[in-house]
Amino acid sequence: MPRKSPRSRRKAGTPPRVPSAARVRSAPGKSRARPARAARSMKGARPVVPARSRARRPAQRLRPAAAPGPRRARAATPDPVRVRAVLEQLREAYPDARCALHFATPLQLLIATILSAQCTDERVNIVTPALFARYPDAAAFANATPAELERLIHSTGFFRQKAKSIRDSCADLVARYGGEVPRTIDELTALRGVGRKTANVVLGNAYGIASGIVVDTHVARLAARLGFTRETDPVKIEMALMPLVPREQWTLFSHWLILHGRAACNARKPRCSMCPLSPHCPKIGVTLSQ
Numbered sequence: 210m211p212r213k214s215p216r217s218r219r220k221a222g223t224p225p226r227v228p229s230a231a232r233v234r235s236a237p238g239k240s241r242a243r244p245a246r247a248a249r250s251m252k253g254a255r256p257v258v259p260a261r262s263r264a265r266r267p268a269q270r271l272r273p274a275a276a277p278g279p280r281r282a283r284a285a286t287p288d289p290v291r292v293r294a295v296l297e298q299l300r301e302a303y304p305d306a307r308c309a310l311h312f313a314t315p316l317q318l319l320i321a322t323i324l325s326a327q328c329t330d331e332r333v334n335i336v337t338p339a340l341f342a343r344y345p346d347a348a349a350f351a352n353a354t355p356a357e358l359e360r361l362i363h364s365t366g367f368f369r370q371k372a373k374s375i376r377d378s379c380a381d382l383v384a385r386y387g388g389e390v391p392r393t394i395d396e397l398t399a400l401r402g403v404g405r406k407t408a409n410v411v412l413g414n415a416y417g418i419a420s421g422i423v424v425d426t427h428v429a430r431l432a433a434r435l436g437f438t439r440e441t442d443p444v445k446i447e448m449a450l451m452p453l454v455p456r457e458q459w460t461l462f463s464h465w466l467i468l469h470g471r472a473a474c475n476a477r478k479p480r481c482s483m484c485p486l487s488p489h490c491p492k493i494g495v496t497l498s499q
């Protein structure tokens with residue numbers, strides 16, 4: 210009976226043995242890739258790649274460098290020329306942009322902005338005349354009876370938390386600043402119940418101080434669709450937008466985006482076909498438009 214060769218006696222599915230000469234051995238000063246290549250060139254032999262060699266081959270080195278799609282590239286690094294074109298279109302579209310909340314003093318704007326959270330500006334403007342008449346200064350708000358204050362602001366929603374924020378922030382104003390609203394972002398955000406967005410609204414609109422960019426739901430949505438930032442946290446969005454927009458336009462920029470978010474770039478179905486920004490907008494994330 211003829212003797213079978215070792216290869217023909219091998220069971221099906223058994224990996225072929227690699228000759229010892231092709232196995233990788235550590236050799237100081239010598240490349241370890243050479244034995245692996247030798248193993249690959251052996252017919253039927255599985256390539257043996259040393260652990261160190263594998264570790265040096267991240268997946269992206271095995272593939273050609275992926276060319277980022279135009280939408281992704283624009284989202285990562287907005288072209289300054291495109292940003293300027295967007296700003297110019299917004300300025301032309303909303304020449305009368307201004308704060309929609311009614312106020313006569315910085316304190317009133319602070320209170321109105323606290324009330325505007327999760328509420329329309331129109332609703333806040335309905336509530337504030339009676340509120341400001343009842344509580345004329347920070348001391349009056351600080352000493353307000355919670356039940357009465359809550360009743361007056363009830364229709365703006367989240368009235369218990371808002372009443373607490375109003376009383377706490379006004380108590381801080383009385384204790385630290387004699388009832389006056391301070392003029393710096395650090396002082397304002399140190400007040401209880403006052404966040405960065407509220408502070409930016411007050412500084413930009415009551416004092417004309419460009420301390421930052423107000424980021425509300427409209428600003429966040431449009432900043433993403435316009436490819437200005439991929440951030441989702443409001444403070445990170447603000448930090449990403451500030452270098453793109455001239456400082457003297459920071460306050461207006463927020464008003465422009467808020468107005469445009471209401472007029473055209475709404476959340477569910479933006480009106481891209483009639484949008485003046487369309488030639489300059491990558492429409493990031495827009496799947497349905499009209």
Ligand code: SF4
Binds near residue numbers: 482492493
């Ligand atoms: S083109 Fe569309 S997505 Fe872009 S800003 Fe206008 S409405 Fe929004």
